[in-house]
Amino acid sequence: MKELPEILKTLYDAQVDFVVIGGAAMHLQGSAYVTKDVDFCYARTPQNIKRLTVALKPYHPVLRGAPAGLPFTFDARTVTQGMNFTLSTDLGDLDFLGEVAGLGAFEQVKAAADMQIIDGMEIAVLSLVGLIKSKKAAGRPRDLYVLPELEGLEQLKRKTGAK
Amino acid sequence: MKKSMTPKQRKLAHELITNPPPGSKLAAAKEWGVDLTLLYANLLRTPTERARSFASMTRPFDNLRSREKKTAQG
Numbered sequence: 001m002k003e004l005p006e007i008l009k010t011l012y013d014a015q016v017d018f019v020v021i022g023g024a025a026m027h028l029q030g031s032a033y034v035t036k037d038v039d040f041c042y043a044r045t046p047q048n049i050k051r052l053t054v055a056l057k058p059y060h061p062v063l064r065g066a067p068a069g070l071p072f073t074f075d076a077r078t079v080t081q082g083m084n085f086t087l088s089t090d091l092g093d094l095d096f097l098g099e100v101a102g103l104g105a106f107e108q109v110k111a112a113a114d115m116q117i118i119d120g121m122e123i124a125v126l127s128l129v130g131l132i133k134s135k136k137a138a139g140r141p142r143d144l145y146v147l148p149e150l151e152g153l154e155q156l157k158r159k160t161g162a163k
Numbered sequence: 164m165k166k167s168m169t170p171k172q173r174k175l176a177h178e179l180i181t182n183p184p185p186g187s188k189l190a191a192a193k194e195w196g197v198d199l200t201l202l203y204a205n206l207l208r209t210p211t212e213r214a215r216s217f218a219s220m221t222r223p224f225d226n227l228r229s230r231e232k233k234t235a236q237g
Contacts, residue, residue, distance in 0.1 A: 004214040030205040032197075123210075148195035154188070162167065162172055
């Protein structure tokens with residue numbers, strides 16, 4: 001996997017409208033949770049879908065876990081017809097979701113995000129409150145397992161005003 | 164490098180992780196097994212520092228995956 005700032009820069013430079021969600025958002029918010037992929041929620045406007053597919057094309061995106069030889073092109077047509085994509089790319093494993101459980105579509109996810117300055121870029125990162133809401137809604141054991149840490153961290157940041 | 168917390172914030176955060184108020188979410192996290200000192204250490208980092216540390220934490224997964232690939236290929 002490439003460095004996270006490099007992955008973010010690829011999308012940022014292409015002016016893709018996205019929010020960092022999932023384990024990477026937890027890490028950026030201060031959690032000790034470790035994950036091996038980076039999850040994003042992306043705006044499903046035609047312009048944004050075009051920007052996203054063009055930005056990722058040089059990194060050879062393929063569907064993660066798909067049988068070898070399965071025809072797949074990560075282009076505007078494919079993304080428009082689908083919603084959520086779990087990709088292996090030369091940047092690493094990247095997941096792009098059109099909506100997030102407990103929050104809704106991109107607009108709601110973005111409204112629940114904090115803006116963080118990362119390597120000089122202003123990046124939308126799902127807030128701890130948003131992460132807690134989405135984990136509760138997803139309700140899988142692995143989501144519920146991290147709730148005590150997220151809730152403790154949220155309280156710590158709220159009481160201290162730490163970013 | 165810009166600091167992520169002021170000395171006052173650091174002091175308060177340290178007090179809270181050392182002695183979480185009974186019945187609080189922090190106390191529940193500690194009871195659950197969360198190492199609160201790791202959260203404190205992460206909050207001392209700026210978002211950029213956290214972003215830069217992300218890949219180094221995932222590297223063991225990458226190494227394991229390449230090893231699995233090589234084994235599968237015989």
